[in-house]
Amino acid sequence: MMAAMTESEPYDPARFPAFAVTVDLVVLTVRESRLSALMIRRGEEPFVGRTALPGGFVRPGESLGEAAKRELAEETGLADLPVHLEQLATYGAVDRDPRMRVVSVAYLALAPDLPSPTAGGDAADAHWAPVADLLPDLFPNVLDADHVMTHAGRADVADGRRKSERAAFAFDHEQILVDGVERARSKLEYTPLAAAFCPPEFTVGELRRVYEAVWGVELDPRNFHRKVTGTPGYVLPSGGTTTRQGGRPAQLFKRGDVTLLNPPMLRPA
Amino acid sequence: MMAAMTESEPYDPARFPAFAVTVDLVVLTVRESRLSALMIRRGEEPFVGRTALPGGFVRPGESLGEAAKRELAEETGLADLPVHLEQLATYGAVDRDPRMRVVSVAYLALAPDLPSPTAGGDAADAHWAPVADLLPDLFPNVLDADHVMTHAGRADVADGRRKSERAAFAFDHEQILVDGVERARSKLEYTPLAAAFCPPEFTVGELRRVYEAVWGVELDPRNFHRKVTGTPGYVLPSGGTTTRQGGRPAQLFKRGDVTLLNPPMLRPA
DNA sequence: GTAATAGTGTCTCTAAGACAATATGAA
DNA sequence: TTCATATTGTCTTAGAGACACTATTAC
Numbered sequence: 001m002m003a004a005m006t007e008s009e010p011y012d013p014a015r016f017p018a019f020a021v022t023v024d025l026v027v028l029t030v031r032e033s034r035l036s037a038l039m040i041r042r043g044e045e046p047f048v049g050r051t052a053l054p055g056g057f058v059r060p061g062e063s064l065g066e067a068a069k070r071e072l073a074e075e076t077g078l079a080d081l082p083v084h085l086e087q088l089a090t091y092g093a094v095d096r097d098p099r100m101r102v103v104s105v106a107y108l109a110l111a112p113d114l115p116s117p118t119a120g121g122d123a124a125d126a127h128w129a130p131v132a133d134l135l136p137d138l139f140p141n142v143l144d145a146d147h148v149m150t151h152a153g154r155a156d157v158a159d160g161r162r163k164s165e166r167a168a169f170a171f172d173h174e175q176i177l178v179d180g181v182e183r184a185r186s187k188l189e190y191t192p193l194a195a196a197f198c199p200p201e202f203t204v205g206e207l208r209r210v211y212e213a214v215w216g217v218e219l220d221p222r223n224f225h226r227k228v229t230g231t232p233g234y235v236l237p238s239g240g241t242t243t244r245q246g247g248r249p250a251q252l253f254k255r256g257d258v259t260l261l262n263p264p265m266l267r268p269a
Numbered sequence: 270m271m272a273a274m275t276e277s278e279p280y281d282p283a284r285f286p287a288f289a290v291t292v293d294l295v296v297l298t299v300r301e302s303r304l305s306a307l308m309i310r311r312g313e314e315p316f317v318g319r320t321a322l323p324g325g326f327v328r329p330g331e332s333l334g335e336a337a338k339r340e341l342a343e344e345t346g347l348a349d350l351p352v353h354l355e356q357l358a359t360y361g362a363v364d365r366d367p368r369m370r371v372v373s374v375a376y377l378a379l380a381p382d383l384p385s386p387t388a389g390g391d392a393a394d395a396h397w398a399p400v401a402d403l404l405p406d407l408f409p410n411v412l413d414a415d416h417v418m419t420h421a422g423r424a425d426v427a428d429g430r431r432k433s434e435r436a437a438f439a440f441d442h443e444q445i446l447v448d449g450v451e452r453a454r455s456k457l458e459y460t461p462l463a464a465a466f467c468p469p470e471f472t473v474g475e476l477r478r479v480y481e482a483v484w485g486v487e488l489d490p491r492n493f494h495r496k497v498t499g500t501p502g503y504v505l506p507s508g509g510t511t512t513r514q515g516g517r518p519a520q521l522f523k524r525g526d527v528t529l530l531n532p533p534m535l536r537p538a
Numbered sequence: 539g540t541a542a543t544a545g546t547g548t549c550t551c552t553a554a555g556a557c558a559a560t561a562t563g564a565a
Numbered sequence: 566t567t568c569a570t571a572t573t574g575t576c577t578t579a580g581a582g583a584c585a586c587t588a589t590t591a592c
Contacts, residue, residue: 017329018287021361021372060286060370064361090359090374092290092333101329103290103372105359205543223582225545230580247543248589262538263580269531474570492555494572499553516570517562532553 020102023067024055024173025075026088026180027109028214030197034130035184035213037177038075039167041125046098047170051134053177054126055104068107075126076114083111084196088180096172104171108180110187110196131181132216134167135174138181139216181214188214190264192234195255201238203250204228215267227265233258289371292336293324293442294344295357295449296378297483299466303399304453304482306446307344308436310394315367316439320403322446323395324373337376344395345383352380353465357449365441373440377449379465400450401485403436404443407450408485450483457483459533461503464524470507472519473497484536496534502527 027038040052054075058067064087073079088106096102132139169177187193188211195202197210208224211217228234235253243249296307309321323344327336333356342348357375365371401408438446456462457480464471466479477493480486497503504522512518 016289016326016369019290019327019372020285021288021290057285058288058361058372061363063363064359064372087358089356090333092327092374094330094332100285103288103327103333103374105361105372203544220582220584221543222545222547222584226547227581229545243543243590245543246591247541248545250544266581268582472571489555489557490570491557491572491574495574496554498572512563512570514570515564516568517572519571535554537555 017101020097020100021058021064022055022102022104023058023064023071024053024091024104024106024176025068025071025109026053026106026177027072027075027083027111028131028180028184028197029111029113029128030210030213031113031128031130033209033213034132035181035216036128036130037134037180038126039129039134040075041127042170043125050170051129051167051173052170053106053173058105064105065107068105068109072107072109076111078114081111081114082196082200083109084193085109088176088183091172091176093172104176106176106180108183110184110193112197112199129167131177135178135181138178141216141218184214185267189266190261192255192258192261194265195235201240201242201252201254203242203245203252204235205245205250207235207253211265217268219268231261231263231265232256234261286370289366289369290327290333291324291371291373292327292333292340293322293360293373293375293445294337294340294378295322295375295446296341296344296352296380297400297449297453297466298380298382298397299479299482300382300397300399302478302482303401304450304485305397305399306403306449307395308398308403309344310396311439312394319439320398320436320442321439322375322442327374333374334376337374337378341376341378345380347383350380350383351465351469352378353462354378357445357452360441360445362441373445375445375449377452379453379462381466381468398436400446404447404450407447410487411485453483454536458535459530461524461527461530463534464504470509470511470521470523472511472514472521473504474514474519476504476522480534486537488537500530500532500534501525503530 025038029036029038038054040054042048042050042052054071056067056071056074058064062070065085068085068087072081072083072085086108088108090103090105092103094101096104132142136142167174184193194207194210194214197214198206204225205221207228208219208221211224212219233256236256238252238254240252241249242252294307298305298307307323309323311317311319311321323340325336325340325343327333331339334354337354337356341350341352341354355377357377359372359374361372363370365373401411405411436443453462463476463479463483466483467475473494474490476497477488477490480493481488502525505525507521507523509521510518511521
């Protein structure tokens with residue numbers, strides 16, 4: 001048995017197996033109170049016409065994080081975006097790309113609603129897609145827009161959801177998107193990253209709508225207000241007020257300085 | 270500006286930049302109430318003689334997870350270990366390996382105290398090292414063994430710690446180990462993975478010593494007992510008792526079936 | 539006025555943490 | 566007996582969630 005296990009390193013470090021390494025991006029934002037992801041429609045084989053995450057090859061002279069930042073700038077057409085960017089996970093199934101052996105390092109980006117979603121981008125067809133449409137299973141409480149806006153009783157909306165419109169994804173990008181959304185949902189509990197979805201100054205109500213969009217739930221505005229303002233360092237009053245949401249004028253806040261929320265904002269069971 | 274951003278994919282997918290891909294393992298266990306990591310002393314350049322994590326190249330026909338499992342079996346000399354194995358993060362700084370461009374996917378393994386730490390292993394010099402010795406900064410409440418067992422007042426232990434014995438790591442393996450320990454600490458809060466450090470049947474006290482070793486803190490045995498046995502699905506009484514820890518006989522438990530603890534076991538502030 | 543959103547107060551219940559007291563084995 | 570560990574119980578306090586009520590704007 002000892003001999004059986006002892007066949008060590010059969011690879012000369014000078015002749016290592018060659019892999020392609022890519023970065024794929026899960027870029028999330030909240031638009032019109034809905035969690036949305038930046039998606040591409042592929043123009044080439046393999047998977048022509050399928051929905052895919054933005055991404056591309058890592059270049060020899062750049063680190064993984066630099067590659068992610070470069071791709072993000074290329075796809076959004078904007079440099080130095082005020083986004084949060086973190087590594088998500090790495091995907092390396094043998095057959096995940098039919099052309100060759102590719103290992104993809106996925107990154108998660110959280111951004112405020114961007115002025116021009118695809119302005120100047122080089123990608124064939126980049127657009128914001130509501131995640132509840134792409135991954136209806138992650139939003140069991142949300143009826144999709146199509147259902148809400150058309151007559152009930154049509155065959156394809158009989159169960160409240162048009163299965164026929166569920167996206168067909170390229171590669172393993174559905175799984176990566178699922179993992180990215182789950183990471184974002186979890187990060188909202190323990191970090192102040194919900195504010196990464198908001199403009200520099202925001203109201204408590206706007207922050208609450210971020211939580212509701214990402215978690216796919218409704219929250220009690222009164223308890224939410226007490227909790228956010230009672231968590232030390234989460235938000236700081238900026239002095240101003242706004243009525244951009246209608247109703248009574250709301251205080252404006254900016255992001256505080258803590259990196260971990262204590263107590264955390266726990267998702268409802 | 271639009272033109273400036275629009276220089277897309279300069280790489281023909283048929284001529285992608287070639288990377289080496291490795292897996293590195295953070296293998297943690299609890300031995301004699303101390304969190305310990307499986308470490309290698311390197312026998313070759315670069316970084317001869319330095320402390321490193323076990324790992325190796327991913328082979329063309331295996332996935333990342335398969336490579337991690339294979340390396341784990343090779344390094345421990347045991348197949349089908351009852352370990353928890355999960356992906357940790359991926360490290361791809363341009364110059365992290367002086368020989369070539371290497372992207373390393375790190376995995377975290379949590380194992381019960383293994384019968385023979387390095388029996389039959391092929392690695393030159395694999396051994397269990399207490400993490401408090403490797404990374405004293407992560408255990409501010411722990412005085413290292415050397416200090417405890419020698420006379421106080423020696424120059425090199427004047428501050429309660431022998432700086433001269435701090436490990437010199439190869440590559441970026443210190444950072445990977447730090448990240449692995451932090452992941453393990455965090456996982457113990459929200460999952461029942463502390464039991465992955467225990468034999469199939471264990472006592473509440475043994476489980477508590479796992480938390481104390483990983484977190485580097487002391488916990489109140491009475492509150493801990495109430496909390497563990499009060500968290501539904503965490504542990505199930507197996508019927509037996511043991512006195513292997515001395516004192517009054519303790520009930521034996523096995524792992525329950527939940528994957529998420531509710532309520533969680535929060536680290537003391 | 540009504541509608542809409544913002545914000546405060548109050549009550550209940552769960553759970554965390556401090557710590558007293560008891561239980562049961564080994565030396 | 567003493568010592569070491571296990572286990573139960575009690576008290577206090579922080580925080581989550583339900584929800585009544587008030588505040589301030591637009592229309």
